[in-house]
Amino acid sequence: xxxxxxxxxxxxxxxxxxxxxxxxxxxxxxxxxxxxxxxxxxxxxxxxxxxxxxxxxxxxxxxxxxxxxxxxxxxxxxxxxxxxxxxxxxxxxxxxxxxxxxxxxxxxxxxxxxxxxxxxxxxxxxxxxxxxxxxxxxxxxxxxxxxxxxxxxxxxxxxxxxxxxxxxxxxxxxxxxxxxxxxxxxxxxxxxxxxxxxxxxxxxxxxxxxxxxxxxxxxx
Numbered sequence: 001x002x003x004x005x006x007x008x009x010x011x012x013x014x015x016x017x018x019x020x021x022x023x024x025x026x027x028x029x030x031x032x033x034x035x036x037x038x039x040x041x042x043x044x045x046x047x048x049x050x051x052x053x054x055x056x057x058x059x060x061x062x063x064x065x066x067x068x069x070x071x072x073x074x075x076x077x078x079x080x081x082x083x084x085x086x087x088x089x090x091x092x093x094x095x096x097x098x099x100x101x102x103x104x105x106x107x108x109x110x111x112x113x114x115x116x117x118x119x120x121x122x123x124x125x126x127x128x129x130x131x132x133x134x135x136x137x138x139x140x141x142x143x144x145x146x147x148x149x150x151x152x153x154x155x156x157x158x159x160x161x162x163x164x165x166x167x168x169x170x171x172x173x174x175x176x177x178x179x180x181x182x183x184x185x186x187x188x189x190x191x192x193x194x195x196x197x198x199x200x201x202x203x204x205x206x207x208x209x210x211x212x213x214x215x216x217x218x219x220x
Contacts, residue, residue, distance in 0.1 A: 001203060009203060010193050017187040017196065024049070027183045031176050039075040040172075041065035041105070048114040052181045058115025059177035068102040069095050076105065077161070080168035088161055090154045097127055103158075107169055116173035121166035123158055 017023060028047045036042045042063040049059035065076050069092075077084050084092055095101040104124040111118050129151050186192055197203050 006194065006203075009197055010190055013197055013202065014188050014193050017192075018184055023183060023187055024180055027180050028176070031179055035172065035175065037075070037079075039065060039072060039079070040169075046109075047176070048109075049177060049180055050114055051177065052184055056113050056115060057177075058113070058117070058173070059180060060109055060114050060116050060119045060173045061176070062108050062119070064107075065105040066102050067095075067105060068100075073102065076165065080165055082161070082164050082168075088157045090150070090157045091125075091161060094125060094127060094154060100126075102126055103161075105165060107166070116170040116177070119166070119170060119173065121162050121169060123162045123165075125158060129154070 028044065032042065032044045032047070040063060042061050044061070046062035047059070048061070049057075051057035051059075067073055067076060074084060082088070091103070095103070103126070105121060106124065107119050107121045109118045110120065
């Protein structure tokens with residue numbers, strides 16, 4: 001077979017393995033299993049991506065998590081490299097106010113794109129405030145002022161915590177996109193496509209090839 005004929009076959013069948021959902025479903029499932037423990041609260045069904053050619057391409061997913069002082073509830077901040085005791089003492093104080101103190105973490109996509117920057121994190125703390133008895137009859141002005149100062153510090157910490165968690169989750173989404181892009185480039189590479197053509201015998205007969213959801217992963 002001439003080199004020109006070989007290249008012609010490669011170009012003809014270059015995208016046959018990426019024409020259906022099989023290839024990226026395997027990548028996403030593996031990423032969620034290996035890189036997103038349960039405490040992330042990530043919903044695999046929400047994973048979406050576009051690519052791999054324009055600046056607006058990317059990948060993202062949505063989820064719900066919880067930060068607390070029980071049952072490994074600090075795992076999400078730990079995974080994000082956040083030192084809660086050192087950098088967020090007011091948040092830690094809030095969590096200790098009640099045995100069931102917690103912060104719900106919700107992250108959702110918005111807009112028409114699916115890259116990581118379309119995902120925003122929201123925090124919903126319980127209790128919501130240190131000023132639990134503001135307005136209670138008999139509370140002194142000093143006590144009210146102290147509560148307001150505590151709440152201002154708390155709100156500042158919550159916003160910083162929100163941004164830190166959001167940055168971490170977006171970095172995980174970029175990792176997912178990189179894994180998808182690597183697999184796509186592998187499945188459409190000259191070497192892989194030519195190997196598939198030879199394996200299926202399409203270098204002998206000029207027949208059409210259908211994608212068969214074959215199991216291959218980059219570098220294997």
